[in-house]
Amino acid sequence: MSTTEPAPRIAVIGGGQLARMMAPPAVALGVPLRLLAEAEGVSAAQVIPDQMVGDYRDLATLRAVTEGCSVVTFDHEHVPTEHLRALAADGVTAHPGPEALVHAQDKIVMREAMARLGAPQPRWAVVSAETDVAEFGLPCVLKVSRGGYDGKGVWVVRTLADAAEPLAAAAETGVRLLAEELVDFRRELSALVARAPSGQAAAYPVVATLQVDGVCREVIAPAPDLEPSAATAAQELALRIAGELGVTGILAVELFETVDADGHSHVLVNELAMRPHNTGHWTQDGAVTSQFENHLRAALDLPLGSPAPRARWTVMVNILGGDDPDVGRLYDGYPHALARDPQLRVHLYGKDLRPGRKVGHVNVYGDDLDDCLERGRHAAAWFRGDLGDESE
Amino acid sequence: MSTTEPAPRIAVIGGGQLARMMAPPAVALGVPLRLLAEAEGVSAAQVIPDQMVGDYRDLATLRAVTEGCSVVTFDHEHVPTEHLRALAADGVTAHPGPEALVHAQDKIVMREAMARLGAPQPRWAVVSAETDVAEFGLPCVLKVSRGGYDGKGVWVVRTLADAAEPLAAAAETGVRLLAEELVDFRRELSALVARAPSGQAAAYPVVATLQVDGVCREVIAPAPDLEPSAATAAQELALRIAGELGVTGILAVELFETVDADGHSHVLVNELAMRPHNTGHWTQDGAVTSQFENHLRAALDLPLGSPAPRARWTVMVNILGGDDPDVGRLYDGYPHALARDPQLRVHLYGKDLRPGRKVGHVNVYGDDLDDCLERGRHAAAWFRGDLGDESE
The missing domain is CATH 3.30.470.20 (ATP-grasp fold, B domain)
Known part of the structure; x- marks a missing residue:
């Protein structure tokens, strides 16, 4: 008696609620998930049996969790793209892949791509000093190009004094900043x-x-x-x-x-x-x-x-x-x-x-x-x- | 900082697809399940992290899997009701409880209850010998009172000779038989x-x-x-x-x-x-x-x-x-x-x-x-x- 063709196993990096909510459709589709959780008992780790705990920034950990998986996907966008390229060389395909994902990781890369595609977007510029912000014009929004989320790493700047904190923070951490026009949106x-x-x-x-x-x-x-x-x-x-x-x-x-x-x-x-x-x-x-x-x-x-x-x-x-x-x-x-x-x-x-x-x-x-x-x-x-x- | 009132954990006995399909709504409701599976890797064991393998007919096993759970429910109807009474004495409530569940376990008990409630049902009788079947009338359906499923334990009897096998099987296993009229249903x-x-x-x-x-x-x-x-x-x-x-x-x-x-x-x-x-x-x-x-x-x-x-x-x-x-x-x-x-x-x-x-x-x-x-x-x-x- 033969067995069913086994369904491919999907590795999921990150144990938050987005990974958790992949579990119900995976149950219905009969597709096994293998989770890399950042800690024991986090949201997705409560509901996905096949799991390990580890650091998504560590290539050896990523290799371990994706072993036997043909594809890997994510609860978040923070996995280093160089690791995804290394996994691809091992035969594990990331969805989204590193060439796409970088546009969700880096706002300056994203803005450059939108400009290339002719997609409508706010006026923007890379800024690194008060003079850049003054030249861009006020009021504006300053954003860190990498690492912001849920309103963190975003500042509304109405006076040049408001720009001091984000500029200092960016200089200290080495992250790039961009300025965007403050859009009067509906x-x-x-x-x-x-x-x-x-x-x-x-x-x-x-x-x-x-x-x-x-x-x-x-x-x-x-x-x-x-x-x-x-x-x-x-x-x-x-x-x-x-x-x-x-x-x-x-x-x-x-x-x-x-x-x-x-x-x-x-x-x-x-x-x-x-x-x-x-x-x-x-x-x-x-x-x-x-x-x-x-x-x-x-x-x-x-x-x-x-x-x-x-x-x-x-x-x-x-x-x-x-x-x-x-x-x-x-x-x-x-x-x-x-x-x-x-x-x-x-x-x-x-x-x-x-x-x-x-x-x-x-x-x-x-x-x-x-x-x-x-x-x-x-x-x-x-x-x-x-x-x-x-x-x- | 306080934590959420923890949701009560539900013990689920039986690792088939019915338990498996409880997992998605449990994920959405934020209710943890604890599974007793009959073997490793069965249908529900693939998707419910908190699990143990064991025999649902063993009270010690049932006590172990329900430890810390206030309620227990089922993938199937075969858990002995005396064990459910013992669990109730420990403070673990079964849903359905043993007084209800017996009607799904034993067709004669069910038929008697339907008669008591005046619920419309086929004509039926308990039979244990060929003469009982002859007296009930042919054609009829013979069923084992306990243990049948998906058409197993059910015989359509058109001649008394057809009754020989179910009667012999019942006599050998000690399970009771009932006869039901063959309903001409739409x-x-x-x-x-x-x-x-x-x-x-x-x-x-x-x-x-x-x-x-x-x-x-x-x-x-x-x-x-x-x-x-x-x-x-x-x-x-x-x-x-x-x-x-x-x-x-x-x-x-x-x-x-x-x-x-x-x-x-x-x-x-x-x-x-x-x-x-x-x-x-x-x-x-x-x-x-x-x-x-x-x-x-x-x-x-x-x-x-x-x-x-x-x-x-x-x-x-x-x-x-x-x-x-x-x-x-x-x-x-x-x-x-x-x-x-x-x-x-x-x-x-x-x-x-x-x-x-x-x-x-x-x-x-x-x-x-x-x-x-x-x-x-x-x-x-x-x-x-x-x-x-x-x-x-």
């Missing part, structure tokens, strides 16, 4: 696409995202009141970037939406992310195929699943730790949250509540956007502990 | 409900199931052309059985649909199952809340999620190993199956293909039932290896 959008090594690609509906202090707070899919031509242009832009940069897996193109004098919408590229992205969490319950499943399918060069929405509206609201460090409400939040809304979809990350930390999200879908927003915000606030007195 | 239906210890219950739409040789082959949700009054009656019957027997978790009531002289539908109780059930796999992609999630919510006495369908039709088709033992097509089936149908939802169990063995299923949903059936059957046959020459 809102932030995200265009998410999946792309397989075959070149097949699938574009999810363009969503509106609400960022607070640089952290994604809410996503509405599709973006309300977005001109169809602007939505199509954003999707085409994301598909073109994915193709030109050779991205495999999920690419999130974070965009500013601006409105011109005639009232028409335009988009400017803000950031690129090459992994499942917070602005795509709505797809778990709101799309035919989730971003996590399509990321895995792309890594295996399988045909991608439909990115079509399953409801008129899907709203994602992140659950962030609240200001009260003593609230222990995350699991305790279930009885009320689930009883109030039998349609609510909850995704928790197995993390302790800490102020400002992303510990989960809720998805709500339906025909009425205001209703979805109210339900999603209520549930997230309840889990966060903000509604204790009011609702009990 | 089709088989299944009414699936979830019930929490609080008494809250949720009824899924009644589905039509196609059984071949005692094995579930296809499910259509909702059952096509079922009189609304009959559908409601079946749901009410399942809710009443769940309540009267004190079931917690998922209860599947397998039904025969009969048609009277006036053309009206009626239902008769065929079997009870107290765990996620093959006739509920469609809920993974076709309902707001899957049977697996509601089973876990019930075990934790959390409010149940909506059982409402998300599409007009959802079709589930099982993938069974085909006749050719050398076909190694399961993973190899992906490129064609996924490319042909970007909406296809595939669930594989991490099992080797063997003739007749359930190794996975596909779900297809949409507005057109014939289209869903064609897509689901094609995909399942393709994975099974039946379409190789025709479709390549």
Whole structure:
């Protein structure tokens, strides 16, 4: 009696919630994952049996975790590209590969690539001294080219004095800085696409995202009141970037939406992310195929699943730790949250509540956007502990 | 800094695909599972990190796996009820509990309970000799009261000579036999409900199931052309059985649909199952809340999620190993199956293909039932290896 052709094993680097949320579609697809976690018991390590603990910056560790795997993918974008080239020489293909990934690691490389592609983007320049910032013009945004995330490594500079801290920090750490114009945007959008090594690609509906202090707070899919031509242009832009940069897996193109004098919408590229992205969490319950499943399918060069929405509206609201460090409400939040809304979809990350930390999200879908927003915000606030007195 | 209230850990006995498919909703809910697997590397053991291998018939093993768990639930119905009573004395509550579970373990106990509840059921009797069978009347169906599954332990008896084998087998093993009338049914239906210890219950739409040789082959949700009054009656019957027997978790009531002289539908109780059930796999992609999630919510006495369908039709088709033992097509089936149908939802169990063995299923949903059936059957046959020459 023969056995099934074994499914290829996918190595996943990084034990955060993005890796955790790859586990359910991997179970369904029958595809084994092998995890490299940064520590025991982290979010993804709670749910993926085949795991080791180690440092993703260490090539020997990467070689150990990818042994017997034909492909490797990521929970985050920080694996050194030279290590990915070394793994490729060993026969382990990274998705995304190093040539693509560098554009998500280095904002200056990304800006140069967007310029080359003619993609619309804010005016920008590399800066290293106060005179560069003065020449660029104020107000502006200063960003570290590498290592920033969730609003860290980003400064809004309104006076030259504001530039002193980022310039000093950059000089000390050797990281390069870029200045970007402070865009007067209507809102932030995200265009998410999946792309397989075959070149097949699938574009999810363009969503509106609400960022607070640089952290994604809410996503509405599709973006309300977005001109169809602007939505199509954003999707085409994301598909073109994915193709030109050779991205495999999920690419999130974070965009500013601006409105011109005639009232028409335009988009400017803000950031690129090459992994499942917070602005795509709505797809778990709101799309035919989730971003996590399509990321895995792309890594295996399988045909991608439909990115079509399953409801008129899907709203994602992140659950962030609240200001009260003593609230222990995350699991305790279930009885009320689930009883109030039998349609609510909850995704928790197995993390302790800490102020400002992303510990989960809720998805709500339906025909009425205001209703979805109210339900999603209520549930997230309840889990966060903000509604204790009011609702009990 | 405080930590989150830890979520209660659920012990799951049995490492088959039903336990495996509890893993994805457990990931989303942030609820840890602890698995007792019958052997290393079985279906659920591939995807649940916290596991031990052992014999579910051994109380010491059950005590070890449930240590630190407040609740225990099951992949199958074979755990001895006396062990569940012993666990309850230790403070570990089984869902379903032993008083309910016995009705899924013993068909005679179940038939007696249905009679007590006045639930419609086939005429039946306990038989132990040829004269009992003759007195009951032929043709009939003989069933072992305990231990049968997927058509095993069931005999259609048309002559007394047909009864010899089951009677001899029963006498030898000491298991009791019952005779049931051979029902002239239109089709088989299944009414699936979830019930929490609080008494809250949720009824899924009644589905039509196609059984071949005692094995579930296809499910259509909702059952096509079922009189609304009959559908409601079946749901009410399942809710009443769940309540009267004190079931917690998922209860599947397998039904025969009969048609009277006036053309009206009626239902008769065929079997009870107290765990996620093959006739509920469609809920993974076709309902707001899957049977697996509601089973876990019930075990934790959390409010149940909506059982409402998300599409007009959802079709589930099982993938069974085909006749050719050398076909190694399961993973190899992906490129064609996924490319042909970007909406296809595939669930594989991490099992080797063997003739007749359930190794996975596909779900297809949409507005057109014939289209869903064609897509689901094609995909399942393709994975099974039946379409190789025709479709390549």
